[in-house]
Amino acid sequence: MPKPRFLDIEYCQTEDTLFPVAMAWSLEDGQMKTVVIAPMEEWLPEDGDLGDVDVDYLAEQGVPLIELIHELHQDLPDQTVYVDGLDPDEILVDLIFSAMGQEAPFEIAPITELILGLSSDALEDRRRQLLFEESLEIQLPENGVYALLLMAQEEGLFEDD
Template structure:
């Protein structure tokens, strides 16, 4: 089976900071990977104010950027990876790779470039409806990717060979 690849990133945004904290992406077979991301020092605001984000948790449980980048190079080389188009996913991907002085091995594109038969509003309504129907948490990146996978499956975008 060959499925379109999807990606979703949970992030921290304050007045002084914007950086990824967790990420999920799908593989060719429709399986998913999810990681918590250990933040790069340069992402953290000088005043240390991250709202209600648990920095200690990220530092202890997070995957180092070099490992994350290695995995993304293995899983998504030369792919177009689709996102819901609502978050600054492209900026966040750039942050991850530029922190290690690398280029992303994949292109980021909005779901509207994959599912072209619906407007972005219709796609977002469908995504929200699926999240609700399936009892999914919209802020969890793996749930966001799962909803996009369901949408692609409904649209017949999985190759069965």
């Protein structure tokens, strides 16, 4: 059985806009990739109000969508990728790929479809507890993926074949 893959997306959301700003995902060997995402011009509101999101930083440090899509096609083809189920991850993935006129090469499923023995509330409590125990900032996508990896490991989903 292939090892599960995980994904988490940090995003900007205001009354007028929703777009991804960073993403992390796990690879088959349990390693992670993390990127800051350069926003598309059409994602940005005309009034420029994005709260505390630094668009200049995203533009300078962010990966262009075409590069991100290429990486995701290489790393996650024909996979089911699990998310915490709390964020609009599916909408954000669609936004990324539709901006380039493509379909995502993977399916998104909530962690509740992978770890069946616990309710979604119990899974979220465990995820938050792991983030706290590891002294990790909850909003960073790599920390979200790390917590999901730890949960899957606790469930025995990374046992050697």
